[in-house]
Amino acid sequence: MYLEILALLLVVVAVVVAVVALVSVRALRTRLSRIEDEAPEAGSDGERIGVVLNPSKKGAALALDQLNAACANAGRPAPAVYKTTAEDPGYEMARAALADGCTTVIAGGGDGTVRAVAEVMSGREEIMALLPLGTGNLLARNLDIEVDNGDSWLAGALFGTVRKIDAARVRLVRDDGSEETKVFAVIAGIGFDAEMMDATDSELKARLGAVAYAEAGFRKMPGARKAVRIRLDDGEARELRIRSVMIANCGRLQGGMQLAPDARIDDGALDVVVMSPRSLAGWGWIALKGLVRSRSYDPIVNFAQCRKISLICDEPIAAQLDGDTDGYVRELDVEVLPGALSIRC
Secondary structure, eight states: OHHHHHHHHHHHHHHHHHHHHHHHHHHHHHHHHHHHHHSOOTTTTOOOEEEEEOTTSTTHHHHHHHHHHHHHHTTOOOOEEEEOOSSOSSHHHHHHHHHTTOSEEEEEESHHHHHHHHHHHTTOSSEEEEEEOSSOOHHHHHTTOOTTOHHHHHHHHHHSOEEEEEEEEEEEEOTTSOEEEEEESSEEEEEHHHHHHHHOOHHHHHHHTTHHHHHHHHHHSSOOOEEEEEEETTSOOEEEEESEEEEESSOBOGGGOBSSTTOOTTSSOEEEEEEOOSSHHHHHHHHHHHHHTOOOOOSSEEEEEESEEEEEEEEEEEEEETTEEEEEEEEEEEEEEEEEEEEEO
């Protein structure tokens, strides 16, 4: 008798659950139908998408196919494509996209392509987005974009939230007195880091990715410190002997290492890292501090924050911007550009 009552109760519960589920489904369908009727047609806001694409990057063709498919599925027109060349990593292509009326410009490539597009987009209202196809993908990592998840960064590039982030303007003075002004989004540096980038074997990088940087770094670790004069903001100049000075708009590197513990991409400040190791043991200590994100004072590695920085070198020293070498300089002036980029991610 007990089992029969229990079975009857179970049947009643099942019927009630089924009825509730049926009513819920019908209500959900009605709500979805109402949302679809009221929602604006995809792409009706006039958005026009352009993609500055480095066709030499592995996966570039597949990424473009996926981008086209995602736009089609969303009812948006196919993006206009502007392919970079060996001579131009993306400057003229980004300008052409803006001249053609693109309201969103996607940088599809490595850090060099991203920096070129960011320089053109700096200070404008048009939106920038990223298809991270490079080895470092430093800006994407600092924006918490899942660089190994194509579905994720496609969704972010097309439908993500737009946020304002900082950029930085740099004036480079060469040994012959000539000057250039550029913009970077992640990190500029002089000394060891630039020497490492310059020494990286391109074929090894294509095969092994970040391992190629490590190999070059080990080769370049031994070396003499160089004298530089550093001025932060409007303070007094200080003369230091350094192996590397890095100016970070944001601080996250590959492998989870945090170059500058307090660096934020939207704080209106630059984070300066001065490295002065005398030996391989000193480089090991710097790496350890980066992994544990230590802020403690140390004669081997020091941190500071500022809005602008000036560096004067006693002799020409290698420079890099966002991981790409930029020749040798005698002077380097950097200032932060708060909220200069509108990024969808």
